[in-house]
Amino acid sequence: MKKRILGRGLEVSALGFGCMGLNFSYGHSLATGDSVRLIRDAVERGVTFFDTAEVYGPFTNEEIVGEALRPVRDQVVIATKFGFRFEDGKQAGLDSRPDNIRRVADASLKRLGIEAIDLFYQHRVDPEVPIEDVAGAVKDLIAAGKVRHFGMSEPGAATVRRAHAVQPVTALQNEYSLWTRGPETNGILAACEELGIGLVPYSPLGKGFLTGAMSKDSKLADNDFRKNLPRFTPDAMEKNQALVDLITQVGQAKKATPAQVALAWLLAQKPWIVPIPGTTKLHRLEENLGAADLSLTAAELADLEAAAAKIQVEGDRYPERLMKMTGL
Numbered sequence: 001m002k003k004r005i006l007g008r009g010l011e012v013s014a015l016g017f018g019c020m021g022l023n024f025s026y027g028h029s030l031a032t033g034d035s036v037r038l039i040r041d042a043v044e045r046g047v048t049f050f051d052t053a054e055v056y057g058p059f060t061n062e063e064i065v066g067e068a069l070r071p072v073r074d075q076v077v078i079a080t081k082f083g084f085r086f087e088d089g090k091q092a093g094l095d096s097r098p099d100n101i102r103r104v105a106d107a108s109l110k111r112l113g114i115e116a117i118d119l120f121y122q123h124r125v126d127p128e129v130p131i132e133d134v135a136g137a138v139k140d141l142i143a144a145g146k147v148r149h150f151g152m153s154e155p156g157a158a159t160v161r162r163a164h165a166v167q168p169v170t171a172l173q174n175e176y177s178l179w180t181r182g183p184e185t186n187g188i189l190a191a192c193e194e195l196g197i198g199l200v201p202y203s204p205l206g207k208g209f210l211t212g213a214m215s216k217d218s219k220l221a222d223n224d225f226r227k228n229l230p231r232f233t234p235d236a237m238e239k240n241q242a243l244v245d246l247i248t249q250v251g252q253a254k255k256a257t258p259a260q261v262a263l264a265w266l267l268a269q270k271p272w273i274v275p276i277p278g279t280t281k282l283h284r285l286e287e288n289l290g291a292a293d294l295s296l297t298a299a300e301l302a303d304l305e306a307a308a309a310k311i312q313v314e315g316d317r318y319p320e321r322l323m324k325m326t327g328l
Contacts, residue, residue: 001046006198
């Protein structure tokens with residue numbers, strides 16, 4: 001597996017593994033033993049970058065990741081996140097107060113069974129807590145040896161600059177894909193370029209839609225969070241099928257799948273972009289990893305861009321309540 005550098009020297013595999021979907025959000029849970037096995041399969045295939053968070057489960061996803069990676073701890077980079085408040089074991093708003101950041105760090109270290117968190121993201125910006133205080137708290141954790149790198153998820157570019165002035169930010173985790181192009185226009189890509197920050201796109205396959213495995217006739221379980229997303233209504237999926245058809249056509253010419261084209265497109269955007277697709281299936285893992293060896297020529301990228309620009313993506317990526325938590 002090829003390697004890439006995030007920020008100031010954090011080396012990771014060119015494709016990471018997003019662990020959330022193993023037991024959270026998508027309407028099904030893979031058995032713990034099967035999840036551990038799949039994560040270890042990823043390691044065997046060259047993946048060194050694994051993403052989790054306390055909110056996934058909550059808490060149980062970190063335990064799974066910790067169990068899977070403990071035997072190969074010195075070979076991998078583990079990222080997790082802070083920034084939510086919990087009541088009775090359920091997410092209940094934001095909380096990035098420094099004392100909570102410290103509590104989360106200690107709890108995550110225990111669940112993961114490691115001595116230091118390689119990359120500690122603020123999961124969402126808390127408008128009630130100055131970002132300088134957040135960055136300062138993480139800086140203290142780095143000085144204490146509990147955290148190695150600071151990251152942020154879904155911040156606005158101005159917030160990134162303020163945080164970076166206190167503690168250098170190694171990576172931003174924002175949604176970015178062929179159907180979510182916000183980082184190109186909201187200043188995030190520009191801030192990463194200027195400040196030397198890596199970008200870790202989550203949902204690089206459009207929460208499964210860009211794989212070609214979904215359609216307007218797909219039935220989502222009531223506990224699948226996509227059921228509440230505007231882009232996953234039958235009407236929106238029918239209209240957005242044009243984008244899947246486009247990357248399918250490109251894939252046919254390259255002997256590649258739509259998922260591989262979507263990931264290869266992201267990898268081609270910048271050398272410091274590291275997508276983190278997730279899956280519960282070994283054959284999908286292997287398919288995704290094949291994207292690291294798929295090269296799109298400049299002409300192919302230009303043609304894909306031109307064709308994609310003619311397709312209007314239907315539906316917001318989140319409902320209004322969740323959109324308000326991004327870009328702060």
